[in-house]
Amino acid sequence: MKIDSVRFLADIDELGTIGYREGQGITRLALTDEDVRARDWVQGRMEEAGLDVRVDAAGNVIGRLEGADPAGKTMVIGSHLDTVPQGGKYDGSLGVLSGLECARNLIEADVKLPWNLEIINFTDEEGHHFAGTFGSRAMMGSAAREELYGVKETGAPSLADSFQRVGLDPTRIDEARRDPSEFRGYLEMHVEQGGTLEERGIDIGIVTGIVGIYRYVIEVEGQANHAGTTPMASRKDALVAAAPVFGLLPEWARARSDEMVATIGDVTVSPGAMNIIPGHCRFTVELRSIDAEDMARVRDRLDTWLDDNIRSALMKTVYEKDGVYLDDVLMSHIARGSRRSGVESVAMPSGAGHDAQSFAPYVPTAMIFVPSRGGISHSPDEYTDPEHLVNGVRVMMHTLLSLAEAEGQED
Ligand SMILES: [Zn+2]
Structure with a gap:
């Protein structure tokens, strides 16, 4: 035909x-x-x-x-x-x-x-x-x-x-x-x-x-303070607390599957000045994969890591749509x-x-x-x-x- x-x-x-x-x-x-x-x-x-x-x-x-x-x-x-x-x-x-x-x-x-x-x-x-x-x-x-x-x-x-x-x-x-x-x-x-x-x-x-898409926003609370007079040992730097995740998340995704992608696409610190210790850090996490199990595992790993390492971290789900x-x-x-x-x-x-x-x-x-x-x-x-x-x-x-x-x- x-x-x-x-x-x-x-x-x-x-x-x-x-x-x-x-x-x-x-x-x-x-x-x-x-x-x-x-x-x-x-x-x-x-x-x-x-x-x-x-x-x-x-x-x-x-x-x-x-x-x-x-x-x-x-x-x-x-x-x-x-x-x-x-x-x-x-x-x-x-x-x-x-x-x-x-x-x-x-x-x-x-x-x-x-x-x-x-x-x-x-x-x-x-x-x-x-x-x-x-x-x-x-x-x-x-x-x-x-x-x-x-x-x-x-x-x-x-x-x-x-x-x-x-x-x-x-x-x-x-x-x-x-x-x-x-x-x-x-x-x-x-x-x-x-x-x-x-x-x-x-x-x-x-x-x-x-592919499915899972999206989260993570808020980390620290304490804003003077960048010159606050000794390193007594800081509560929200960005430094969050920073290890920026390297770990891509590794967790790669270890889980070749097809999965993970992105931290937006990071904001506040007050956001060169001479102030970040009192607050907010970042987004997006996971994409056909396999829902892969995404759930990486999400849980992130959740656990935050629980174990940053007491003030709050992870909010924007949405989870399965592939x-x-x-x-x-x-x-x-x-x-x-x-x-x-x-x-x-x-x-x-x-x-x-x-x-x-x-x-x-x-x-x-x-x-x-x-x-x-x-x-x-x-x-x-x-x-x-x-x-x-x-x-x-x-x-x-x-x-x-x-x-x-x-x-x-x-
Ligand atoms: Zn279309």
């Missing part, structure tokens, strides 16, 4: 005009007028293709194509059409449009998959209102109700405000929730947002997992789909979050990465070569067909 690369690329370009401003890239913040135009546009495209379209209680736009057994399971191809301020035209859009192109090809070739297919544009992946991946988490039942009413800064609209503005009822959000057992799997094509594929000259990344491993079976079909498309693929982790992360704990999930030029994203300079875009959607199509073959396709 051949995908229509001209049609697919034209879709990307047309969608890329919505919210576009010369020199400023694309701004389609979730549920603003620009995003609503993109949502309406994709809904129109889905209907044109012959999909049954509905908008769920979380505002997710869902285009459905029935398979050989309409009462059977459903495969999702999803991502998001909202962007960050001054974003690019590929992040998110590729995931939705690759699914749409696959659905159109299946309809045109009159091929029925063993499962239903749903192409989904998820609401507010970029976290314009509060936290990211809202729509996909609402579908999996892992979005908290309070997220509807929280705001990022005073005066900014809450999700509930924006829901009402576009005619959605925030009190009905639970209706977006679906039973994970109704899904056969979740697939998402996305730009890599890093430079690995380009550097290595490889067309397709098969994502092995999405996820993606599905081996779906990954193997992406590898096969790549071979059938005549392109090279490599397994790699994702350092950024995606809607796939919301599904992965509950539904077999996989992701296809295509190269980002210069590793740049969330920028007007975000770019992926048309050849790579077409490769990506081809691999998506062949992944579906390969899996369908393995699971008894009827046509």
